[in-house]
Amino acid sequence: MIRKSPQTMTSRSPRSSARPQLSEKATAHIRGLIMSGELRPGTLVRPETIGEDLGISTTPAREALQALRVEGFLELVPRRGFVVAPLTGQDIRDLFQVQALIGGELAARAAANAGEQDVAELEALHHELIAAAARNDHDRLEEKNHAFHREINLMAGSRKIIWMLGLVTRYVPRQFYSSIPGWPQATVTDHEELLEGIRTGDPEKTRAAMVAHIIHSGELLAANFDERLAAPLPATDAEPAQERSGPAALDAASA
Amino acid sequence: MIRKSPQTMTSRSPRSSARPQLSEKATAHIRGLIMSGELRPGTLVRPETIGEDLGISTTPAREALQALRVEGFLELVPRRGFVVAPLTGQDIRDLFQVQALIGGELAARAAANAGEQDVAELEALHHELIAAAARNDHDRLEEKNHAFHREINLMAGSRKIIWMLGLVTRYVPRQFYSSIPGWPQATVTDHEELLEGIRTGDPEKTRAAMVAHIIHSGELLAANFDERLAAPLPATDAEPAQERSGPAALDAASA
DNA sequence: CAAGCGTATACCGGATACGAAATACGTACA
DNA sequence: TGTACGTATTTCGTATCCGGTATACGCTTG
Numbered sequence: 011m012i013r014k015s016p017q018t019m020t021s022r023s024p025r026s027s028a029r030p031q032l033s034e035k036a037t038a039h040i041r042g043l044i045m046s047g048e049l050r051p052g053t054l055v056r057p058e059t060i061g062e063d064l065g066i067s068t069t070p071a072r073e074a075l076q077a078l079r080v081e082g083f084l085e086l087v088p089r090r091g092f093v094v095a096p097l098t099g100q101d102i103r104d105l106f107q108v109q110a111l112i113g114g115e116l117a118a119r120a121a122a123n124a125g126e127q128d129v130a131e132l133e134a135l136h137h138e139l140i141a142a143a144a145r146n147d148h149d150r151l152e153e154k155n156h157a158f159h160r161e162i163n164l165m166a167g168s169r170k171i172i173w174m175l176g177l178v179t180r181y182v183p184r185q186f187y188s189s190i191p192g193w194p195q196a197t198v199t200d201h202e203e204l205l206e207g208i209r210t211g212d213p214e215k216t217r218a219a220m221v222a223h224i225i226h227s228g229e230l231l232a233a234n235f236d237e238r239l240a241a242p243l244p245a246t247d248a249e250p251a252q253e254r255s256g257p258a259a260l261d262a263a264s265a
Numbered sequence: 266m267i268r269k270s271p272q273t274m275t276s277r278s279p280r281s282s283a284r285p286q287l288s289e290k291a292t293a294h295i296r297g298l299i300m301s302g303e304l305r306p307g308t309l310v311r312p313e314t315i316g317e318d319l320g321i322s323t324t325p326a327r328e329a330l331q332a333l334r335v336e337g338f339l340e341l342v343p344r345r346g347f348v349v350a351p352l353t354g355q356d357i358r359d360l361f362q363v364q365a366l367i368g369g370e371l372a373a374r375a376a377a378n379a380g381e382q383d384v385a386e387l388e389a390l391h392h393e394l395i396a397a398a399a400r401n402d403h404d405r406l407e408e409k410n411h412a413f414h415r416e417i418n419l420m421a422g423s424r425k426i427i428w429m430l431g432l433v434t435r436y437v438p439r440q441f442y443s444s445i446p447g448w449p450q451a452t453v454t455d456h457e458e459l460l461e462g463i464r465t466g467d468p469e470k471t472r473a474a475m476v477a478h479i480i481h482s483g484e485l486l487a488a489n490f491d492e493r494l495a496a497p498l499p500a501t502d503a504e505p506a507q508e509r510s511g512p513a514a515l516d517a518a519s520a
Numbered sequence: 521c522a523a524g525c526g527t528a529t530a531c532c533g534g535a536t537a538c539g540a541a542a543t544a545c546g547t548a549c550a
Numbered sequence: 551t552g553t554a555c556g557t558a559t560t561t562c563g564t565a566t567c568c569g570g571t572a573t574a575c576g577c578t579t580g
Contacts, residue, residue, distance in 0.1 A: 057532090088532090090532080091531080
């Protein structure tokens, strides 16, 4: 059971034309606006407006809005349009809790599946991460951290669980981490614990390590989020803040 | 630049004209086709085709395809179109694992938050479920089961976690359960264990009960899924099932 | 002056039509 | 037989139009 997860993910067929859809560009753009706080909850987002912003037509813009609605960033008010969904620091904490649960599951499976070669690859990445941390190279640090987690997730060998994790981590701007003081050191020690669990093939120990790692990171980000919410808004006009009663059409899925 | 919404909306509730979008209809339709096995993995799904099927134009059809891509039912091959994503019985099991983790978290929080009134309401629903089971009333059974779980999820008080659960349960056709022999009885006993945990305010006991409940249900459904995969395809229309090899563009999100 | 009502406007949801680019497929040629 | 080319099909994006509805504004009335 060394290498290659059960899924047949034929990696990288060159396919040349790496042309991302315009709708994906628009999706990332609006998502960034929401996560950065430029678009606040309750704001109405119009297709033509964002089309003008990016110099595209309304068709891909509407597709982007639809995608963001599925992701939970926007809500659709039937004859009004798309409004930015509420997003609080507590929401961020909750999402990190979910991320921890899913990431923990993946880590546990990775530990169960890990072969010698996997461990070696992870350790190589880990050492590169340490080197980047020592040089204070934020970009490379972020890159290696991403690669480290990605490798673990792939080792778990479950397409759909990785997919769900991706839906959660859309709420987590990666570039944020590197700006947290003390984060590199904490990450190094956390990753060493993860490595220990994987090396010894101990799923539950690895799961616990991953959960702690994610929750810890999440608390830092959520605190920053709260701080930003407390900050005054750009102050265009004397806006009555319109804390409108959110329609919040929860469907509360069942089992 | 993006305009702010007209903040004149004077706090009047939108009355919810209850008009479902055409794109949502299309989304549900295609999702049903995929889950029922009529659309097999690798099949190319064209906007015009589904537009003709439902008597709608390509505009809402394309929005539906975009939504299904976010949900993971479809993959987008850049200049080719949308193809049905691979979906195996193991995928279903994995998704139930995720559902168990998230549902367990919600149940644990519900137990922590539960007040007397909440418990009373849950017990009322539970008794109605028992009554429906005794009458062999499948529709009402399904309805009460849904309401029971919904109530627990709402008690947890986390918008975003419920949202994530909804993304997972899109892969679980609710109407399936009631057709499983012996499921009503198993559900009643499982729910009683859940109630016990909530009544005593024991989060971890409740979490464990919910995890067991979901995993148990999932195994039944996944077995059915495997069975169907082994079966030959309906062979109704010509439709030569364009078995293009799915590229499976995993992005493997990180933390 | 305040409250109710009717009209005007804005905009969503959807339908088409059209064009450019790229891929797939069939055919002709060496 | 293998390769190159040309055509057909399709995706992706743009532009435009229309019906229906919710909101905003202004007028009338008590």
